[in-house]
Every structure is written in structure tokens, then in C-alpha cells.
Amino acid sequence: MLGKTDSNATWFIVAALGLFFIGGLLTTVAPPLLDKSWNTAFVNHDPSKGMTGELKPYTEQENRGYAIYIREGCKYCHTQQVRTLEADTVRSGWKGVKAPVSTPDEFVNDWRQTFGTKRTGPDLARVGGKYNKQWHKAHFNNPRDLVPGSIMPPFPWIANNPQELDDLVAYLQTRGRAKDWRPDGDYEK
């Protein structure tokens, strides 16, 4: 059958698209239908069923901060996923408590996925509540003032713009907060 495609362009088009669409549809359209967690927000108020918490919709301010995160291409240096690797849970952990692994239901409000491909800086999936606003302001102004040896770029146009700084920090503080993973609600503001 494929022999015909050699001299008949119509046959060729049918075969090339047909083979492509089998995998194309099965790997894009089917998965969200099969795995409901892709589209259902995380919520659990019963401690006996595991970690509690609730994924809340973004506020307007958090959405503005989200847009700044996209605009500056932070995702080219930061991932947002605690993978199913022991080291990831320890690195994103806090005071000896391991961070929970990221699950699809924590990301259903994300209108631009920020999972990322490259960790030039640390993973930010659980950075919400790790630092307070003062820290972020100083860090955006010049990362090397706080972390010598850092190669994160300075963002003075954000640090010196109170509105943008508030927005971006508000967004960062949401990261990983759907799950109440830190004991005693120990989060910075």
C-alpha cells in the first residue's frame, strides 16, 4: 500500500497524515479525557485522606504578577515541578520537612504552564512562603547582594516599581500553596 505513495501524491498525503494523526490524537486529545486530575483543582479538607489544602483561583493582583513572570522569561531559568525524585523533595523542602511531589491538580488554574525545561536557578514550585517581600525586593534589585555567586539577572525595573514588585511577589507566594505542606502554617508573607 505504501508502495503507491511513491508516485501518487494523494495517496502520500492520506498516508502521511493518517499515520501522524494516530499518535497525534491519542497523545493529545485522549489523555485529559482519561486522567481527570489534569482538569480538576486540588481540594482536600480531610486529614485522614492525606495532605489537606485547596487550589484557589488567582486574584487580579496575582494574575498581574503571573504576567510579569511570563514577560521576563523567568521560566527559562526556573522550573516549577517537584519531580518524583527524592532529591527534588528535599531540595524544595523546608526545615527538614520534605516538599510534596507536584501533581497535575495543582496547576489547573495556570493559563501559561511554567513547568520549565532548565534549572539554571532552583525550582520554584514550592517557593510560596519561603521568603518575605523585603527579601524578594533586595533579591530582584541585585541577587548577588543576598546570594554571592548567583547568576540570576538583576531586575531593578521591578524592584523599584512598587506596583510590579507587589504583584510579582504576590504571584510567587502562591507557588505550591494549594497543598498545606508546612507544619504549623509556617509561611513568610
Place this chain on the structure above:
Amino acid sequence: MAASTTDMAASASAPVVHTDTSAKCFIVGAICYMVVAGMFALVIASKFVWPEFLGSVQYFTYGRMRPVHVNGVLFGWLLAADMGLAFFLVPRLCGVKLWSEKLGVATWFLWNVIILSAVVTLLGGYQKGLEYADLPTWVSVLVVIAWVMFGINIFGTIATRKYQQMYVSTWYIMGTILWTAFVYLTGNFATLLPGVTGVNQANLTWMYTHNAVGLIFTPIGLAIAYYFIPRSSNSPLYSHKLSMIGFWSLAFVYVWTGAHHMIHGPISQWLQTISIVFSVMLLIPVWAVVYNFIATMKGEWHQLSDNVSLKFLMSGTIFYLLTCFQGPMQSLRSVNAITSKTDWIPGHAHMAVLGAFSFFAMAGVYHVIPRVFKTSLHSDAVANWSFWLFLIGGLSMFTALWLGGFWQGLLWNNPSIPFIDTVVWLRPVWIVRLLSGVLVFSGMVLFLYNILATVVGAKRHAAAQA
């Protein structure tokens, strides 16, 4: 049955006179954009060594310049060069003129509008926020229009062809046009449909990003290699059957593998497993293609020493083999746990886009430019220099990033090492990457110079004769 390109082109060249305006515009323009994208590369590589460099101007921050580099290389240089080469070789393989040179030139004008808009919008902070699909939506719409124009022109040429049987390069180019249409729509538009968020959006993005390489740059790059390897070495393609196996297995297997970019990540385990199984199956099309190329060269290797196109083609073939061996390996869970998200990844990506597909395209350019301008290459020596700069710069960049990235991955897997230490220790790797980049960039400048000098020389020559 396996009609070699040589016979086909020989019988074609007698009656048909090709004007090649579209091919000329696309190829020369692409080389200029390559140098610009290379300048962006040097700046962002410098920022890893001196993070303050151009740091306080928002338009030149890393996160905005990087997408300009990536899109500049992919669309400004590589895809444009590939399209230019397709405008050259499809009419020759079909034994007819290009369907419409006017449409081709119009496509080229639109292409320039796209590239310039891309630079301005990305630096201005209007990126869409999806890797490889960074261009704002209205620019993506222009890309779709340009692609349809390109497709009409190529399919129009094929529809009027004189030879019933189509050579393997023709299939690959047709495949590229068809698949790209759907892959591009998925990554740039389906991802933005209402209700598409989070993991779902990521999965669609990966369908695009992965297949941008696998079903756009791979097939069009292979089309070029399939045409120019027999052509440059003057020997018929080793096996028609093998080229069919390679093509149809690529068409079926590639699209399944997108989720291997999220191994261990928040995406369904069964989808990860499917992507791994299909990633390993990719070894089939790769082996079929590489074996065919190498077997075609049997007994012809001596030609390598004085044929710069063949040098690029054969080292590109080796890089293609290596990249496509790395790919399946990286998708294995145990290897992925070390290499994923590290500097290994840009090493791998550069070997594919620079080492394999740009080398194929440059081989094509060196072959085509003297022919379409009806002259000889300005300087073989400069061409050789550019080859060695690309090869040595490329190799040292890839190796530095693999070794550095692998080491980085091992360090990350030991959580008692603070993250910032791993940043500080990687500095030597990033310095080597920058220096290698300088070598590659010098190769680009020589390449541009040689081609422009050839074009200008041809114009002068024509003027003197008139």
C-alpha cells in the same frame, strides 16, 4: 527503480530554465539572520559568566534575549534556509519550474516581517510564554499564512511534475509541509483554547516543541541530505527501500514522544511510559537513514578532503546519529533523573539544531549558491575555515555542556550540596561554552562573508560581461 538524483537532475537541466529568485532571497536572507541570532547567543552566553552584562536594561535581560536567540535560529536562519533549499530542489526533482516565483518572493517579504516583528515583540516583553511558541499570537498568524503560501507553491510544483515517481527528498518536504501545519497549530493555537491550562497545556506545548524538531527540522533536513549526499558525491543513493522504511517509521513514531520531556514530572505515569517506549523505537528511522547515507558514501570517502559540502553533510550525519542516540537514552527514567533540566539539555539541543540540521543546510547552501548565481564560490579556503570553526567550536560546546550537565545532575541528586554551590562550580563550563560560541560565531561570519562575496562577485562578473 531507485532513480538517483543525479539522473533525474541531469535529464531535467536540459529543457527547464530555473530563475531561482525565491531560493536566492530565502537563502541569503537566512544567512544574515544566522549571524544576528549568533550575536544574541554570544550575549546570553556572556550573561552566564558576567550576570550584570547588559543587565539593567529590561529589553536586554536574559529571559527576553534567549527566546530571540532560539526563534532567530529556528525561524530566521534554519527554517528559512531550508525553505530556500526546497525552492531550489523541488523544481529540479520534478523537472519543472517553480509553480510561482512571485508567490515565493511574496512569502519571503512576509517572512521578513515575521522575523522583525519577532525581535521587537520578544524584547518588548510580549512573548506568549510557551517555549518555541514564544511569538505573540498575531505573529503566529503571519507564520501560518506564510506556511500556507509556501505549501501552495511546493505542492503546486509537485502537481505539475514531469516525473511520475517522487524521490525521497520530495516526500520529506511534502511531509514537512503537512505535519508542520498541524504541529504548529497545536503549539500556538490549541494551547490557547479556553479551558486548556496547566498539564494539559504543557502536553500540547510538548507535542509542538518536540515535533518542531522531529517533524519539521528533521524531515526537511533529511530531504536536503538525501538530495545533496548523492549529488555532491556523484554516487546513487544506496537503497530506495531503506529510505522508505526510514520515512514511514518516522511518520508514525515521532509524534508519540512529546511527554518524554516531563519524565518524573506532574504528568500521568502511563503517558510517560508510552513516550519512553516510542522514544526507543525512534532508533529505527534513525538507523535506516544513517545507514543509507553512510552506505551511499562507500568507496567515495576520499572526496571528503576537497568537497566542503560533503564535509558538512557527513559530520552532520554523525551528529544526527549521536543526537538521536542521546534522545532515547535521555528518556530512560534512570538517565533522565540525572540529565533532565541540566546543562546537558542545551548541549543536546545544539547538537541537533546546529550540529545536524544546520550542517545539512550549510552543505546545501555551499552547493546551491554558486549554481543559482552561475559562478564559482568566492573562496574554498574560507569555506574550509568556516567548516573547521563550526566543527571545533560545536564539538567543544557540546562536550563541555554534556560533561558539565551530567556532573551538575549528579550534584543535584545529592541534596546535601547547596544549590548555589552547583552554580558556582559550573562557571568554568559556561566559560568554555562562551569561548566555543566565539569559534562558532567566527565560522558564521566567514560563511556570510564567503556567500556575500560570491553573490557580489557574480553580479560584478555579469555587469562586466554586459
